[in-house]
Amino acid sequence: xxxxxxxxxxxxxxxxxxxxxxxxxxxxxxxxxxxxxxxxxxxxxxxxxxxxxxxxxxxxxxxxxxxxxxxxxxxxxxxxxxxxxxxxxxxxxxxxxxxxxxxxxxxxxxxxxxxxxxxxxxxxxxxxxxxxxxxxxxxxxxxxxxxxxxxxxxxxxxxxxxxxxxxxxxxxxxxxxxxxxxxxxxxxxxxxxxxxxxxxxxxxxx
Amino acid sequence: xxxxxxxxxxxxxxxxxxxxxxxxxxxxxxxxxxxxxxxxxxxxxxxxxxxxxxxxxxxxxxxxxxxxxxxxxxxxxxxxxxxxxxxxxxxxxxxxxxxxxxxxxxxxxxxxxxxxxxxxxxxxxxxxxx
Numbered sequence: 102x103x104x105x106x107x108x109x110x111x112x113x114x115x116x117x118x119x120x121x122x123x124x125x126x127x128x129x130x131x132x133x134x135x136x137x138x139x140x141x142x143x144x145x146x147x148x149x150x151x152x153x154x155x156x157x158x159x160x161x162x163x164x165x166x167x168x169x170x171x172x173x174x175x176x177x178x179x180x181x182x183x184x185x186x187x188x189x190x191x192x193x194x195x196x197x198x199x200x201x202x203x204x205x206x207x208x209x210x211x212x213x214x215x216x217x218x219x220x221x222x223x224x225x226x227x228x229x230x231x232x233x234x235x236x237x238x239x240x241x242x243x244x245x246x247x248x249x250x251x252x253x254x255x256x257x258x259x260x261x262x263x264x265x266x267x268x269x270x271x272x273x274x275x276x277x278x279x280x281x282x283x284x285x286x287x288x289x290x291x292x293x294x295x296x297x298x299x300x301x302x303x304x305x306x307x
Numbered sequence: 308x309x310x311x312x313x314x315x316x317x318x319x320x321x322x323x324x325x326x327x328x329x330x331x332x333x334x335x336x337x338x339x340x341x342x343x344x345x346x347x348x349x350x351x352x353x354x355x356x357x358x359x360x361x362x363x364x365x366x367x368x369x370x371x372x373x374x375x376x377x378x379x380x381x382x383x384x385x386x387x388x389x390x391x392x393x394x395x396x397x398x399x400x401x402x403x404x405x406x407x408x409x410x411x412x413x414x415x416x417x418x419x420x421x422x423x424x425x426x427x428x429x430x431x432x433x434x435x436x437x
Contacts, residue, residue, distance in 0.1 A: 178347025180380035
């Protein structure tokens with residue numbers, strides 16, 4: 102699992118395309134407990150990323166992640182822009198002096214920490230962190246191996262589903278109080294979509 | 308004219324941002340530089356980092372800039388915009404934890420008297436204390 106330009110391009114393309122394909126679903130989730138713009142915002146951001154795909158793929162991996170982050174920050178137009186943007190900016194910074202796949206958990210963890218501090222949020226608040234933290238734990242606890250991808254996929258899927266019974270205490274959904282219970286968090290869902298896109302691409306190549 | 312703290316108003320709605328800026332100008336006239344922005348990059352409800360950066364630079368003053376925001380995404384995007392400024396400007400820009408309309412009017416009125424950035428922010432944030 103090296104990050105050669107061709108692989109990097111496949112990963113970014115799959116992630117962007119799957120987010121764009123999920124826009125309608127994210128909108129429905131966000132209409133239930135938020136302001137309904139998560140699908141459109143993520144679509145706009147990742148369309149901008151797709152528009153720079155060739156440029157991004159030609160960069161060193163760390164710079165590529167930072168370019169993705171900056172693009173999302175500048176184009177998403179909602180809180181998810183700085184949140185996902187901070188993830189990619191921090192992961193890109195971390196990647197500068199790390200090696201993949203050995204340091205994957207460290208690099209991913211830097212991104213997750215950045216989301217947590219940008220959103221002043223922690224686990225259990227019905228946010229994207231409720232997918233990102235469990236995925237990080239799986240990456241930390243499992244040696245890189247043939248079943249890691251499957252485990253990460255399952256972790257992300259189950260973690261997103263677990264946000265349904267949670268009551269939101271961060272973001273727009275927190276205004277609903279107890280009425281936020283019973284709906285999957287849109288940010289958790291979009292994080293799951295991104296993680297699954299990466300899993301699918303890696304599996305197809307291995 | 309002595310420098311005064313600049314005011315930036317960031318709302319999800321351009322109409323709210325503009326209306327708030329109108330109310331501020333009614334209080335302080337042109338003594339304080341005021342900029343506003345609202346809407347996502349497609350013009351819908353939301354906020355937009357490049358526009359926030361532009362607004363901050365538009366009212367830049369050596370005394371600093373106070374930003375007033377409405378809901379969460381406006382705050383998150385404003386904090387991100389501040390981090391993307393030139394390093395020497397970052398330390399002189401604050402996002403106030405205050406209601407957007409009242410906070411902007413109070414902050415601008417305080418700024419018009421020549422107060423420091425800390426004083427301007429404190430006056431706006433008193434509104435949130437109770």
